Amino acid sequence: MNSSNKSLRFGIGVLASLFGCFGLQAIAFFGLRLGTGKTESNYFSTLSRFQGACAPGAEIAVSGSSITGRLPGREAGNEAVANLGSDGGSPYDGLMLIDEGVVSPPRWLVLETNTLFNGVGYAEMPAVKGARGKWFAVGGSVPLVGAAARPSGMLYAKLLSRNWNGRGEPFPLQQRPCIIGPADPPAFEFTAIEKDRLTALSQILSRIRKSEVRILLVNYPAGAMKARETERMNAAIAILSSEAQAPYLDLASAIPRESLVFTDSVHLGPASASRILDTIRAACLSLETPTN
Amino acid sequence: MLFNSWEFLILLGITFAAYYAPWSAGRHGKAWQVTIALLASVIFYGWEDPRLLGLLAVSCVGNSIATARIILHKVNGDEVRVRRWVRLAVILNLALLGIFKYAPFLGGMLGGLPPSWVAMLKAIPLPIGISFYTFHGISMIVDVARGEVTRESDAMVSKETRFAKGVRDIGFYLLFFPQLVAGPIVKAKQFWPQIAAKRLEDIQWELVLRSLIAGFFLKMVAADNLAEQTVTLTKPWIVSAGPLDLILLLYGYSMQIFSDFAGYSLIAIGLAAMFGYRFPINFDFPYLSTSITEFWRRWHMSLSAWLRDYLYIPLGGNRKGEARTYFNLFLVMFLGGLWHGAEWKFALWGTLHGVLLGVERFCFRKRTRDQASLPRPAWRAVLGWFYTFHAVTLLWLTFLMPDLRQIGIFFQELMIPGKLLGPAVFSSLVFGSIAVVYHAFGWWREHRADEFNRFRGSWRESFAYGIMLFLILTNSGAPQGFIYFQF
Numbered sequence: 063m064n065s066s067n068k069s070l071r072f073g074i075g076v077l078a079s080l081f082g083c084f085g086l087q088a089i090a091f092f093g094l095r096l097g098t099g100k101t102e103s104n105y106f107s108t109l110s111r112f113q114g115a116c117a118p119g120a121e122i123a124v125s126g127s128s129i130t131g132r133l134p135g136r137e138a139g140n141e142a143v144a145n146l147g148s149d150g151g152s153p154y155d156g157l158m159l160i161d162e163g164v165v166s167p168p169r170w171l172v173l174e175t176n177t178l179f180n181g182v183g184y185a186e187m188p189a190v191k192g193a194r195g196k197w198f199a200v201g202g203s204v205p206l207v208g209a210a211a212r213p214s215g216m217l218y219a220k221l222l223s224r225n226w227n228g229r230g231e232p233f234p235l236q237q238r239p240c241i242i243g244p245a246d247p248p249a250f251e252f253t254a255i256e257k258d259r260l261t262a263l264s265q266i267l268s269r270i271r272k273s274e275v276r277i278l279l280v281n282y283p284a285g286a287m288k289a290r291e292t293e294r295m296n297a298a299i300a301i302l303s304s305e306a307q308a309p310y311l312d313l314a315s316a317i318p319r320e321s322l323v324f325t326d327s328v329h330l331g332p333a334s335a336s337r338i339l340d341t342i343r344a345a346c347l348s349l350e351t352p353t354n
Numbered sequence: 355m356l357f358n359s360w361e362f363l364i365l366l367g368i369t370f371a372a373y374y375a376p377w378s379a380g381r382h383g384k385a386w387q388v389t390i391a392l393l394a395s396v397i398f399y400g401w402e403d404p405r406l407l408g409l410l411a412v413s414c415v416g417n418s419i420a421t422a423r424i425i426l427h428k429v430n431g432d433e434v435r436v437r438r439w440v441r442l443a444v445i446l447n448l449a450l451l452g453i454f455k456y457a458p459f460l461g462g463m464l465g466g467l468p469p470s471w472v473a474m475l476k477a478i479p480l481p482i483g484i485s486f487y488t489f490h491g492i493s494m495i496v497d498v499a500r501g502e503v504t505r506e507s508d509a510m511v512s513k514e515t516r517f518a519k520g521v522r523d524i525g526f527y528l529l530f531f532p533q534l535v536a537g538p539i540v541k542a543k544q545f546w547p548q549i550a551a552k553r554l555e556d557i558q559w560e561l562v563l564r565s566l567i568a569g570f571f572l573k574m575v576a577a578d579n580l581a582e583q584t585v586t587l588t589k590p591w592i593v594s595a596g597p598l599d600l601i602l603l604l605y606g607y608s609m610q611i612f613s614d615f616a617g618y619s620l621i622a623i624g625l626a627a628m629f630g631y632r633f634p635i636n637f638d639f640p641y642l643s644t645s646i647t648e649f650w651r652r653w654h655m656s657l658s659a660w661l662r663d664y665l666y667i668p669l670g671g672n673r674k675g676e677a678r679t680y681f682n683l684f685l686v687m688f689l690g691g692l693w694h695g696a697e698w699k700f701a702l703w704g705t706l707h708g709v710l711l712g713v714e715r716f717c718f719r720k721r722t723r724d725q726a727s728l729p730r731p732a733w734r735a736v737l738g739w740f741y742t743f744h745a746v747t748l749l750w751l752t753f754l755m756p757d758l759r760q761i762g763i764f765f766q767e768l769m770i771p772g773k774l775l776g777p778a779v780f781s782s783l784v785f786g787s788i789a790v791v792y793h794a795f796g797w798w799r800e801h802r803a804d805e806f807n808r809f810r811g812s813w814r815e816s817f818a819y820g821i822m823l824f825l826i827l828t829n830s831g832a833p834q835g836f837i838y839f840q841f
Binding site: 071192214218 | 360558559560563567579582776777780781784785811813815816817818819820821823824825827828829831832833
């Protein structure tokens with residue numbers, strides 16, 4: 063067999079095998095619904111949520127860190143919720159993507175307050191850079207090359223056997239979320255980079271509100287914070303809530319920790335995450351319903 | 355510009371189309387192709403920071419002038435002047451390396467320097483790939499002086515226009531983008547004879563496809579996925595990892611650095627083949643080695659060969675007695691370590707390899723060449739492999755860690771029971787196994803040559819490459835630079 067025939071045969075074999083693999087992947091992703099937002103990689107877990115969040119029409123977008131990331135969004139088949147949880151990141155990451163138009167504005171934007179200051183002073187999260195890249199856009203349009211369809215991610219999720227669809231009744235809340243501050247904001251001395259972050263958050267929220275987006279600040283039940291971090295968070299909530307006219311919902315105080323299941327000391331288990339999300343949706347609904 | 359970026363794919367496409375344009379088959383085909391490749395190389399190198407091109411131009415023009423002068427004096431039989439120009443050119447190359455790579459390091463060490471000087475020295479940027487193109491420059495100068503490169507360059511002395519052509523070809527050798535920033539370190543005597551007009555129909559597509567697919571697979575699927583986890587070893591949150599995590603991450607790093615650099619080298623070989631050039635292989639399944647001596651014959655082979663030809667042998671090699679041989683060995687490995695980076699940790703890494711090489715040389719000093727070539731019993735080969743692989747892997751700690759303190763923390767944490775980190779274990783096992791399977795193929799090729807040759811070119815082989823291509827498209831890791839770009 064001459065050289066060009068050998069090369070041709072080699073090329074045909076490569077292509078046949080490539081399409082065969084895509085076929086198997088399509089069966090796993092579309093048929094067996096093995097697509098996942100929780101992979102072995104923080105980067106791709108985040109990207110899969112971002113990719114899922116890109117399509118317009120979300121009722122709620124939840125933006126935060128990996129704490130938010132555990133809430134079941136579109137990447138887990140929950141079409142109403144765009145999850146902008148950034149593993150190792152902060153709500154700022156998701157906000158930037160909405161602000162830049164990478165992610166369409168939702169009806170409600172739920173901002174995680176636990177990690178408002180995560181990553182201040184550090185370089186931008188790689189996943190945010192990735193979300194601005196070409197491969198991200200391709201993955202958004204062609205699901206098989208998207209982050210949720212990575213074969214290793216599907217295998218990892220299968221090994222963990224996470225039941226993202228575990229549901230239950232939402233937690234009953236005694237109070238509606240309400241706007242707090244700035245009448246009596248807790249005194250707190252922010253550092254320069256913290257002030258910069260707060261200003262940036264304020265500015266982005268103000269721009270996003272112009273698209274008729276309503277904002278809800280939520281403190282998730284996610285383990286104890288150091289005293290300074292708690293004070294800093296409370297002060298920031300008071301400022302943001304007032305400036306962005308955003309009601310605040312303190313789930314950490316409203317829901318007994320014993321009634322929740324965590325996979326570690328910080329992250330919610332699937333069933334608890336579902337119930338927390340349903341609680342947030344109920345809170346948003348209650349805010350849309352006029353009170354007497 | 356990274357090989358795994360969109361910008362590079364576009365540049366490659368345009369360069370390839372222009373390189374093999376219909377008029378490239380004409381009388382000036384070689385000039386056209388070399389110019390196109392040179393232009394693409396300049397864009398490739400200057401993409402992120404065009405200021406770096408200035409230094410590259412200095413290296414290129416300086417080496418071109420020196421090469422032309424050496425050839426002129428060589429033709430005239432004036433060996434004194436040849437040696438003078440060689441010294442000058444080697445000093446020029448080493449000075450570039452010294453100023454841009456080692457001055458910040460030395461500035462931090464020398465006591466008594468005014469703080470403003472130290473700050474100035476530390477502010478000198480490290481141009482990407484400087485270690486590689488200065489070694490290329492030295493190789494060219496020495497090969498020309500030794501009379502090992504003569505063909506085209508002899509013509510340079512006759513006319514001014516031919517000098518320009520010579521400069522162009524020298525520039526092409528130094529700058530050719532597949533090898534520019536991280537090798538393989540192709541010697542002038544290997545490259546120059548290949549500079550000629552190339553035809554599209556002569557491309558060995560099987561070689562191109564095999565090299566590119568395997569290279570991108572090793573880099574983007576194995577190395578990049580491992581990198582996201584192994585970074586834990588170098589960070590403060592190393593303390594969150596349990597002993598098993600740490601061990602798996604260390605093995606993972608061993609597989610990562612191999613996949614990263616071997617992947618890069620394969621991509622370089624594939625790209626060069628697209629343009630009609632053959633580069634030497636740079637990695638010959640190094641983790642199959644049964645001694646450190648053998649490891650250095652299989653790992654970064656072009657650097658080992660460069661150090662042997664241009665440093666170890668000129669120092670006297672093993673021809674000046676036992677003591678001098680050991681000294682040369684240590685010195686070469688020490689400098690080889692320091693070549694990787696201007697930090698003591700790299701020197702320590704090189705020196706420790708030198709120590710192991712010295713110990714092996716001492717232990718096997720009575721073995722004759724015939725005895726050495728005899729097949730060893732299987733148990734000795736397995737034992738040798740076990741020692742070599744684990745010694746190499748353990749020594750990667752000095753290469754990887756930011757400082758000795760972090761190495762201390764690593765060993766401390768090995769003693770403290772901890773929880774398993776799922777992603778670290780999963781990635782080390784799944785993506786690390788790619789390098790293991792790759793080496794298993796290497797073992798198969800070396801020990802079951804008949805079976806391997808039947809596999810080569812078969813449908814099964816093309817299917818395997820199809821699976822690799824599929825995983826490149828669907829399962830690549832977060833984009834990372836090549837580890838060796840920093841050197």
